[in-house]
Amino acid sequence: DEIYVLLDLLLQQHYLARCSASFSENFYSLKRIPTRGCAQPPLAAAGLPKRQHWKSLLLLVLVPYLKGKLEKLVSSLREEDEYSIHPPSSSWKRFYKAFLAAYPFVNMTWEGWFLIQQLCYILGKAQHHSPLLRLAGVRLVRLTAEDIQALEKKSSGATSSQTHSIKTQVQSAVRKALGGIAFSLSTGLSVSVFFLQFLDWWYSSENQETIKSLTALPTPPPPVHLDHGAGSVLLPKLKTVCPLCRKIRVNATALSTSGFVFCYRCAYSYVKTHQCCPITGYATELQHLVKLYSPES
Template sequence: MAEHGAHITTASVVDDQPSIFEVVAQDSLMTAVRPALQHVVKVLAESNPAYYGFFWRWFDEIFTLLDLLLQQHYLAKTSASFSENFYGLKRIVLADTHKFQRLASAGLPKQQLWKSIVFLVLIPYLKVKLEKLVTSLREEDEYSIHPPSSPWKRFYRAFLAAYPFVNMAWEGWFLVQQLRYILGKAQHHSPLLKLAGVRLGRLTAHDIHALEHKPGEGSMKQPPASVCEKMKLTLKKVVGGAALSLSTGLSVGVFFLQFLEWWYSSENQETIKSLTALPIPPPPVHLDYNSDSPLLPKMKTVCPLCRKTRVNDTVLATSGYVFCYRCVFNYVRTHQACPITGYPTEVQHLIKLYSPES
């Protein structure tokens, strides 16, 4: 009953057009997966920086590569992205008529497929990178590393001033499109779908039957004619099996990842912190000033990076070690890790120290 009621509220212009609740839910699915996976990788990197620090530093690129493989598999096999297929939706080419729509199992044409991949994978990756760049520039502007009169500083200050308006226009574009979709004035809830030349529709009974049917069962009775064809068939099976395993595992784990996202949300963490006090982590045993470790100087007033007497003492909150401010700022901004322990670190973890004499 609730499903039928949801369809009525959308005033659909097409019979198979999904409701606004379905399209928004599938949009938020992959959006929730990224931060949950990112937190898992961060926990692993903090537990063992030597082995898992690489995954934390290159998380965006690794996630984008996996997302590319996943979305390409689903678009080619089901005519839908992973989240759209999860909610029983498919992508319909705008050039197809209502009577001659291709089955979902036929996949999207190459032009619409690669356009969909660009808007599903590349655009979110560039958006994440742009947001990180803006955050980094704001922190750099706050710490005033460059002289106030430098051309570079004037440029990125202008960029920081314009970015909120550009971002507001981008989000407003999507909001207006969703309002038009709700009122039945548009076939797309997202302008990126229109640019890709597709619209969303529900899977029909023929689509579900074609997706569940496994073609080629009779053709497997005869072996391939050559060794090359055998190897090609085996490789295709391996790649298909890997993609299927990845999608199945992601389908099962997506609810667990959403739970992790809620559990480690800022609101829930504030509640946990108010109930329990976090213990102070012990310093690494193998990195003692009295030991022969090559990472630390003998004198406690020497910066471990430049090996000179520290200037503008700054401590890393993630590890507790003290450096020159300029040395540790440039290192953390480049490597996102503590120079001594390898713990994942951001610029906001720098704490300036003031001596009683200063």
């Protein structure tokens, strides 16, 4: 994720500095202009003011990154809440219970804010289709013929009129490197879109029969059950002992894939890490853990 964010940062920085627009906005011939303080829209080649430039860059890159990280955190917390054992009075459990309960409302408010902003934009009541543009202090307009000419002159002039100082050469090399990275990313995006469309066609319902005939393989035999006798090093002699921790089982839990019984914590930790039964090696997921209750409980 961090490598992707770094590449996205370089890409958006290049396009904001060169075209006053993000990569996708430039693709659709759009540019960003300050919302206030300009009677006439500046040319795209002039770039944004520093304040709007850095705010746009952070909102383009940082906000999606943080939102994705938050969603992953919520997903992991929900998984822990579903399968882990916590004391009822645990302060940590109360904290993340409150966090998990509040997150859907926070997310609904966030998405509702975007929806209301888009509706206002469609009805002509707002200048921005996204709240992030409003926070950045910019709005989107179409590129004009003057903008296109200025961008062409800027790209051609950058290569022709250069002094031979070391500082200028370094700056030129950095610009060329950023331009090459941006071009590679844009080309890779186009190829990726084509590849995704090809996969969509390949796996469409019309081609399912052809795919099945091409990829049909004989059904593999069922897995061979491992023979663990009473003297096996993996199985303790006492049936009340957990095969993993070699102690008396606590919160006995069976794996529905193999039938072997372990401590809940031992089975949960092992299956979460290895995704298999520790005795038979059969593929196992957390939902295959079955809690056992003795007649006395």
